[in-house]
Amino acid sequence: MTVQASATATSRNPATGEVIETHPFVSAEDLDTVLRRVQAGFEQWSQTNPETRCEVLARMAGLMRRDAEQLAALITAEMGKPITQSRAEVEKAARVMSWYAENGAEILADTPTQIGPEAHVSYLPLGPVLAVEPWNFPVWQVMRGGITILLGGNAYVLKPAPNVVGCGVAIEALWVEAGLPEGAFSVLNADNEVVSATIADPRIAAVTVTGSVGAGAAIASQAGRVVKRSVLELGGSDAFIVLADADLEEAVDAAIQGRFQNSGQICIAAKRIILHHEIAEEFTEAFVAKVKDLTVGDPTEEDTYIGPIARDDIRQEIHTQVQRTLSEGAQLLAGGELIDGPGNYYQPTVLAGVTPSMTAFREEIFGPVASLILAEDLEDAIAKANDSQFGLSASLWTADAELASTVARRLQVGGVFINGIAVSDPRIPIGGVKNSGYGRELSHFGVHEFTNIQAVWNRGGTDEGVAD
Structure with a gap:
């Protein structure tokens, strides 16, 4: 070292x-x-x-x-x-x-x-x-x-x-x-x-x-x-899987909190949002609108939701990862830029059309950047969720409790949270597998x-x- x-x-x-x-x-x-x-x-x-x-x-x-x-x-x-x-x-x-x-x-x-x-x-x-x-x-x-x-x-x-x-x-x-x-x-x-x-x-x-x-x-x-x-x-690059029968209003609100709380600087944040193709358009429209409404500013102010990134070198790395992902073919739906002025601020960002070959899919982005990933069906969603070097946790959204239990056992992660964001709680263990x-x-x-x-x-x- x-x-x-x-x-x-x-x-x-x-x-x-x-x-x-x-x-x-x-x-x-x-x-x-x-x-x-x-x-x-x-x-x-x-x-x-x-x-x-x-x-x-x-x-x-x-x-x-x-x-x-x-x-x-x-x-x-x-x-x-x-x-x-x-x-x-x-x-x-x-x-x-x-x-x-x-x-x-x-x-x-x-x-x-x-x-x-x-x-x-x-x-x-x-x-x-x-x-x-x-x-x-x-x-x-x-x-x-x-x-x-x-x-x-x-x-x-x-x-x-x-x-x-x-x-x-x-x-x-x-x-x-x-x-x-x-x-x-x-x-x-x-x-x-x-x-x-x-x-x-x-x-x-x-x-x-x-x-x-x-x-x-x-x-x-x-x-x-x-x-x-x-x-x-x-750390991890947690999957947030939204199936076709999910409560979309709840899922969108949870995705906002799960990805952008602490300015996205959370190991168990919802970094890869995997959407069943039947609900992808509706989810994306509602999600992007809420991201654009997030208040970025002075962290000492009561109404601020997104504060600065902890260090400028981390902010620069986030921006590099975003720009690389865009050059690889992703679409920018919100944010994507450094914020001018004092402080290490970065715009809340949404990347769409992210695929397994892209930087935002393969790497952990430790900041306010959400990656939207399309899944053709349940099997595709599971495969994309597991296609990661990381295996910390995952969030799964569906109205079918029996299906959720079955899918959870197939996800290669240390914790699965059904119809809720990943959290830490003294009553359950936290930890991961793989990297x-x-x-x-x-x-x-x-x-x-x-x-x-x-x-x-x-x-x-x-x-x-x-x-x-």
Whole structure:
């Protein structure tokens, strides 16, 4: 991995271009001090019982709600999310925290086996976990994996994206106030060289990554060389399939939210909208009209729906992908241009006539760009949905519940959402297949991912079973 040239991470307001704050990287020489603090926090936290951990989670949820406005303002300043959506992000994190506070002890309870009362499975702390997290949900994403890792009795070492370090620092302070031992949640603002050294350090037990395929592959390979567990959530190009019998009004509204929320900067966004040919024209007309009505502007304003792209280099990449797709034969129905003036703004864009050979079909576009794809029939829709390097989630719209269940099993994705957009929820796991990664977050699966799943069998001198 390439070492970053800068000695600091810079947080820059994407709506104005102004520098908010700079944060020095942890040096290779200081890494040992950081990890000794993490290890001390882990040793203290891992000795607590699940009920005590749930009490800390409950306090943390309360503190997040107390400071919701400050946290939301920080999200908006650092990565440009419209303020109403930033508030929703903070509330979601607090709500999920509360859910785990209520259900965490049960999730971590010993599980009986078919052997009988003399054998059970326990879920024990694994150790400090390094989490390399992105910028698009700088509070929720950190909490989505962090809640379950900490609930399991582990320490959480957060390597945030350089442009949202301030959010990570704010979260760390709240965890300490909530009663988490110092060091059990630690922000590691570091360049790639120090991240590699952290992965190799024996005090780190496992690694989780949310980011690009390239970043995930590089970090997972480093973890594999030192035989450490990893979980990867590497984005996607989710299909939003609308069949002929779907409720089109609901589907159009959902497609707007599913594609353009957070200015399109969501892994599980509805990036490829696959339309049955019988309803394609009607859907397209209604969809494009609503896209043109979306309010683009200052993310601190209450009525703004589309804010700036988090970084200008990402905005330029989006524009390149759009222009390449148009040169490949797609039609531009809305947007398609950089917005002049200060800030990293890009017009909400609709591309029609997108085919599997085009850039917008093959690549993930991480911004406010919707690709409309025609399907001749159900089989064509399924084939096009599966024709992707990614396999994170999919949305399926049909009035036929039995058909929906059958189709869901044929979609090569980690989650299928029928007559609704893809969402994350603590009651179900989230994760992908193919180049979208492996492993799961949320639900009991997410908690157990980073535990020592220990079998305990009091055999009492019996000779049942066969030794391996």
